[in-house]
Amino acid sequence: MSAPQHILCEDKSATFTGWAYTDSQTLKPWAYHPRPLGSKDVEIEITHGGCCGSDVHVICGRMVNPTIGPIIAGHEIVGKVLAAGPESGHQVGDLVGSGCLIDACGDCVDCNADQEQLCSKLTFVFNDYFKDERGGIPQGGFADRVRINGDFVHKVPSNISPAEAAPLFCAGLTTYSPLKDHGAGPNKTVGVIGIGGLGHLAIQWAAAMKCKEVVAISTSDNKRDEAFKLGATKFVNSKDPEQVKAAFHSIDILLVTGISKDVDWNELLSLVANRGTSVLLAVPESLVTFNPVELLMRQVNVTGSLIGGRRITAEMLEFASKHNVRPWIEKRPMSDINAAVQYMIDGKPRYRVVLETEAAAKI
Numbered sequence: 001m002s003a004p005q006h007i008l009c010e011d012k013s014a015t016f017t018g019w020a021y022t023d024s025q026t027l028k029p030w031a032y033h034p035r036p037l038g039s040k041d042v043e044i045e046i047t048h049g050g051c052c053g054s055d056v057h058v059i060c061g062r063m064v065n066p067t068i069g070p071i072i073a074g075h076e077i078v079g080k081v082l083a084a085g086p087e088s089g090h091q092v093g094d095l096v097g098s099g100c101l102i103d104a105c106g107d108c109v110d111c112n113a114d115q116e117q118l119c120s121k122l123t124f125v126f127n128d129y130f131k132d133e134r135g136g137i138p139q140g141g142f143a144d145r146v147r148i149n150g151d152f153v154h155k156v157p158s159n160i161s162p163a164e165a166a167p168l169f170c171a172g173l174t175t176y177s178p179l180k181d182h183g184a185g186p187n188k189t190v191g192v193i194g195i196g197g198l199g200h201l202a203i204q205w206a207a208a209m210k211c212k213e214v215v216a217i218s219t220s221d222n223k224r225d226e227a228f229k230l231g232a233t234k235f236v237n238s239k240d241p242e243q244v245k246a247a248f249h250s251i252d253i254l255l256v257t258g259i260s261k262d263v264d265w266n267e268l269l270s271l272v273a274n275r276g277t278s279v280l281l282a283v284p285e286s287l288v289t290f291n292p293v294e295l296l297m298r299q300v301n302v303t304g305s306l307i308g309g310r311r312i313t314a315e316m317l318e319f320a321s322k323h324n325v326r327p328w329i330e331k332r333p334m335s336d337i338n339a340a341v342q343y344m345i346d347g348k349p350r351y352r353v354v355l356e357t358e359a360a361a362k363i
Contacts, residue, residue, distance in 0.1 A: 009136035011036040018072035018143025019337045021059050027142070027337055030070050034147045035136045042090050042150045043083040044098070047360040049141040049334065050076025050166035050327075051353040053197065053282070054100075056344050058127055065127050074141030075100040075125045076166040076354075077148075078156060080363065088150030095156045095363065099169035100124050100307055102138060102148045103131070114311040116152075142337060144357060154314055157321035162363060167197070167327040167352040168320055170307065175202035175255065176316040177308035178279045179209065182253045189213040191251035191271060193238070194258025195223040198281055200230055200351040201327055202255050207231025208323035215251060217271075219260060226350075236271075247271050249298075254278040265290035269300055277301040327352045334358075 010033035020030035037043055055073040057063045064071065078097040084090045104111050104119035111119050121131040125148070126140035139146065156165045175198050184190055190206040192199045195218050206214040207230070215234045216227035224235050236243045244267060251271050259282060269290055272278050278300070280288075294300050308316070319325065332340045334355040344353060 009035045009130070009134045016139070016143055016145045018074075018139060019334070020070040020072045021061075021064070022070050025060055025341070027059060027341070030072065032070075032072075032139060034139070034145075035130070035134060037083055037085055037147060038134070038149075039085040039087045040089075040150050041085045041147050042081050042088045042096070042153055043145060043147045044077065044079040044096060044153070045082045045145055045359050046077060046079040046141055046143060046357055047363055048078040048162045048166045048357070049074045049355045050170065051337075051340055051344060051355060052076060052167075052170050053344070054170070055140075055142075056341060059341055060345070063127070068127060068129075068137055071127050072139040072141075072143050073126050074143065074355075076169045076171070077125070077141035077146060078162045078166045078169075079146075079357075079359065082145065085150065088153075090150050090153060090155075095162060096153045097156050097165050097169050098125070098141075098146075098148050098153045099173060099313065101309075102152045105131070106151075111309075114309045116309040117307045142334065142355065144359070152310060154317055157317055159321055160317075160326070162360070163329055163331055163354045163356065164326045165317075166354050167201070167329065168317065169313070171197050171201050171327060171352060172320060172325070173308045173313055173316050174198055174281055174305070175257065176205050176319065177312050178255060178281065178305035179205050179253065180312065180315075181305065182277050182279065184209045184211055184253055186210050186212060188252040189215065189250060189273070191215040191217055191236075191247075191254040192232075193217045193254065193256045193268070194282070195227055195230075195351075196258050197327075197349065197352050198257035199255075200226075201325065202257055203227060203230040203232050204325045205319075207233075208319070208325055213250075215247065217247075244271070249273050252276045255281055257281050259284050261285050266294070269294045269302070272298075272300050274298045275300070277303060280304040329354045331356055
C-alpha cells in the first residue's frame with residue numbers, strides 16, 4: 001500500500017541545497033533532507049542541469065501543486081554517483097544522468113510495455129509525491145545533489161560531454177521517442193514546427209534517421225540558415241502562403257514542438273499527408289480547434305507524446321552517441337539561475353541553457 005502523500009520520509013543526516021520556487025519567480029537557496037538512500041537508489045553530485053520550458057512554467061507559478069511547499073525544479077540532470085545502493089545497478093564515480101521520470105510501479109500494463117511514463121503511479125522528479133510505501137517529496141536538479149531510483153538513471157556515453165548530455169534527458173527524449181514510435185526513416189518525410197530547444201534536436205534526429213525529407217517550419221526566416229546546418233532539407237516560413245501551399249499534404253510525421261497563439265490548426269493539418277500523423281509535444285496556450293473532416297476524409301492522425309520510458313531513453317543515448325546528435329547549448333553557472341530563467345522567458349537561447357554547479361570543475 002502506498003504511503004499517504006503528506007507523510008514525509010527524510011534522512012536527517014543528509015542536507016541537500018538547491019534553488020527553490022516558493023511564492024515568487026525569484027528562486028532562492030533552500031535546503032532540505034532527502035529520502036534515505038534505498039537499496040536501488042543512487043545519490044548524484046550534480047554537475048550540470050538543463051533548463052527546460054517545463055521548469056520555467058513552474059518557476060513562473062504555473063502548473064504548481066500548492067500542497068508541496070518549496071519546489072526545486074530541474075529535470076535534465078547529469079552528475080557523478082556519490083553513493084549507490086546494492087541493487088542500484090551503478091557504481092560510485094559513474095557519470096550518469098536522469099530526466100523527469102524517477103519512479104513507476106514496475107508492474108502495470110504500461111510499465112510492462114516499457115511505457116513507464118504512462119504509469120498511473122509514476123513519480124516526476126519535482127512538483128510531485130513519491131507513490132511508493134516510503135512516501136516523501138522529490139526535489140529536482142537545480143541543486144547540489146539528488147537521490148533517484150537507479151532504474152531511472154542512465155550512464156552518460158563517454159563521447160558526450162556532461163553539459164551536452166543534460167538536455168538529452170528531456171528535450172532529446174521528447175523528440176526522439178515520437179519519431180521512433182511513428183516509424184521515422186528513409187520512406188518518411190518529417191516536419192518540425194518550431195526551431196527551438198526541442199525542434200533543433202528533432203531536426204537532427206530525423207536527419208540522422210535518414211528520413212526522405214526533413215522540413216523545418218518556422219514563423220520567420222530568422223533560423224533558416226541554422227535549420228539547414230542542423231540537417232533540414234527544406235524550410236517553410238509558415239507566414240508565407242505560397243510556401244505553405246507548396247508543402248500541402250507532404251509530411252508523414254509532423255512534430256509540433258512550439259506553437260504561436262494565433263496558429264490556424266486547419267492550415268497546420270493541411271501540411272500532413274494522407275494517413276500521416278501530427279504529434280503535439282508542447283502545450284498550446286489556447287484550445288486546439290480544427291475541422292474534423294481532415295481526420296475523416298484523409299485519415300490524418302492527431303496525437304501527443306510524453307517523454308519516454310527507460311528502454312527508449314537508453315536507446316536514445318546510444319543513438320546520439322553513434323550519430324553525433326548534440327544539443328546546441330549555452331552554459332551558465334548555477335548561481336546565475338534567475339538570470340538564466342529570465343533569458344529563457346525572453347526567448348533568447350540558441351537553443352538550450354545548461355547550468356553548471358561548482359562540482360563541474362571536478363570532471
